[in-house]
Amino acid sequence: MTRPTNAIINTSALQANLQQVKNHAPQQKIMAVVKANAYGHGAARVANAIANDVDAFAVCCLEEAMQLRDINISQPIVILEGFFHPEELPIIVKQDLQIVISTAHQFKQLIKAKLEQPINIWIKVDTGMHRLGFTPKEAVSIYQLAEQNANIAEPIRLMSHLACADDLNSDITEQQIKLFSTLVEHLKVEEASLANSAGILGWPETHFNWVRPGIMLYGASPFPDSVNKELQPVMQLQSQLISVKRCYKGDTIGYGATWTCPQTMPVGVVAIGYADGYPRHAPIGTPVLVNDKRVPLIGRVSMDMITVDLRNQPNARVGDPVLLWGKDLPAEEIASLSGTIAYELFCNLGGRVKKGSFAKLL
Ligand SMILES: Cc1ncc(COP(=O)(O)O)c(C=O)c1O
Secondary structure (H helix, E strand, C coil): CCCCCEEEEEHHHHHHHHHHHHHHCCCCEEEEECHHHHHCCCHHHHHHHHHHHCCEEEECCHHHHHHHHHCCCCCCEEECCCCCCHHHHHHHHHCCCEEEECCHHHHHHHHHCCCCCCEEEEEEECCCCCCCCECHHHHHHHHHHHHCCCCECCCCEEEECCCCCCCCCCHHHHHHHHHHHHHHHHHCCCCEEEECHHHHHHCHHHCCCEECCCHHHHCCCCCCCCCCCCCCCCEEEEEEEEEEEEECCCCEECHHHCEECCCCEEEEEECCCHHHCCCCCCCCCCEEEECCEEEEEECCCCCCCEEEECCCCCCCCCCCEEEEEECCECHHHHHHHCCCCHHHHHHCCCCCCEEEEECCCC
8 A cells, every 4th residue: 555645636527617617708719728737637637638628728838738749639739938949949830839929039039930830829918917928019010020920820819918817806907908908909810818717707808719717627716715616626635544643631743843732632644744735834723624524734734744633533543534625625725724825736736646537427
């Protein structure tokens, strides 16, 4: 028997969440964001589960795109950070990949490359994030130059990224929508994309032609400190009790002795720690499900273990199942208590956590 620490990926939940994207954006094409190993869920597993139901995939870099091509994903794949070196361009052509062009540096390298075929590009517009992308004015001239360049395929697409869509009262989002719409109309662009998950769920004016769902596909809400009941958690992070022992009043638990037993009580040890991606900053009291019942975390999170108060689970035994997040224990709740977001919890899943998947029989 090996260490019982697993992330189980529920592909039926993934498909149900994709259906929610379609319910919110029924007219739009869908670019499923599977960068960073599909937010820790396994890019190959996720892409295979939804390949027939999405119009494209989005990844961060060429290596991530190649992972999908290597498993015969034939849908369009958009590389969100474009390319880092011109040597990537012939591979991008050969693999029929699309790239986002966000800087004048990239654009210059693209137009002066010697390519066998033109590349499909998305011009990234900075409408308010002030990270990557051209100002709307620069985007007009880049778009016009791109139209005349043999290395760039038609149609030329436009995209931008929302900075504050998770705040439903954000003035910045209003402004981003206005700037992007004006540009799309001015250039008569046929294919444009602005919405991430928060845009899809909260801002219908951001939908344009293509939506780019990430976190909602994995069943977590993009909005802070909230859980969306329409979405189903895809990842079940689970382990087992590897020790149950009696501790006595005054005994302290774990590194730094941050928790003291108020009475004689059972204390459980679970085989999961920050090396597995469980957040080290999870505070005392963070819920953990032991035998489907909530028990509180006590003491500090260690590299390989956590300790839990089993007073409300007096019959718990070594080998009993423990859920860290998933169905009935939203990752959003653990993230919020730990001062982070579900995105980070998923992406930080440790390499030694075994991953498997299942699909519910419908
Ligand atoms: C350009 C771009 N589009 C879409 C997404 C998906 O965002 P979310 O996971 O919030 O839906 C991301 C994720 O960071 C992104 O970088």
